[in-house]
Amino acid sequence: MTAAATLKIDFVSDVVCPWCAVGLKSLEHALRNLGDEVAVELHFQPFELNPQMAPEGEDVAEHLARKYGSTPAEMAQNQEAIRQRGAAVGFTFNMDRRTRIVNTFDAHRLLHWAALEGRQTELKQALLAAYFTDGRDVSSHEVLADVAASVGLDPAKARRVLAENRYAQDVRAQEQFYQAQGIRAVPSVIVNDRYLIQGGQPAEVFEETLRRIAAGK
Numbered sequence: 001m002t003a004a005a006t007l008k009i010d011f012v013s014d015v016v017c018p019w020c021a022v023g024l025k026s027l028e029h030a031l032r033n034l035g036d037e038v039a040v041e042l043h044f045q046p047f048e049l050n051p052q053m054a055p056e057g058e059d060v061a062e063h064l065a066r067k068y069g070s071t072p073a074e075m076a077q078n079q080e081a082i083r084q085r086g087a088a089v090g091f092t093f094n095m096d097r098r099t100r101i102v103n104t105f106d107a108h109r110l111l112h113w114a115a116l117e118g119r120q121t122e123l124k125q126a127l128l129a130a131y132f133t134d135g136r137d138v139s140s141h142e143v144l145a146d147v148a149a150s151v152g153l154d155p156a157k158a159r160r161v162l163a164e165n166r167y168a169q170d171v172r173a174q175e176q177f178y179q180a181q182g183i184r185a186v187p188s189v190i191v192n193d194r195y196l197i198q199g200g201q202p203a204e205v206f207e208e209t210l211r212r213i214a215a216g217k
Contacts, residue, residue: 097135
């Protein structure tokens with residue numbers, strides 16, 4: 001029996017990026033379909049859509065209008081398209097609950113810690129749901145600790161990580177590394193440090209690409 005090919009997957013993303021939520025669900029579907037064909041090492045890497053965002057955040061509508069020049073009608077159309085894409089892959093967007101864009105650096109620090117604790121994937125999924133499904137403030141240390149607890153992490157340890165600014169240098173270094181590699185948009189999915197799949201692609205695109213990479217084609 002042929003041994004499964006090992007794929008190292010670095011998922012570069014932000015927890016307030018809707019297409020990252022869609023892309024992650026699509027990737028998960030693809031990996032389920034691939035089953036035992038591949039052995040996967042999945043790592044979540046930090047990217048801040050708004051690295052200069054103030055601690056208090058910004059109103060979503062004002063932010064999107066300023067950043068992209070979107071009209072209310074365009075925003076509504078875009079959000080409905082995202083909601084439908086999410087529903088198709090099993091992710092629930094409640095756009096009316098997401099009222100503010102927030103700073104995500106602390107969330108990325110907590111994700112770095114979660115990787116050391118063996119719970120990074122679970123925390124990533126929970127943070128995306130906390131923000132997009134439940135409309136929670138994922139810049140709040142209390143919210144972050146609560147979400148960490150929901151996936152089996154120690155909330156007291158999570159609070160200490162956040163309060164003591166742990167892993168800040170590690171996260172900055174990773175952010176700078178991927179920026180130096182030319183990553184300017186997310187999600188960016190890097191396979192075996194060599195192949196790039198960009199955007200919230202459908203599951204079949206991930207599946208076909210990963211199968212081809214695993215086969216060495």
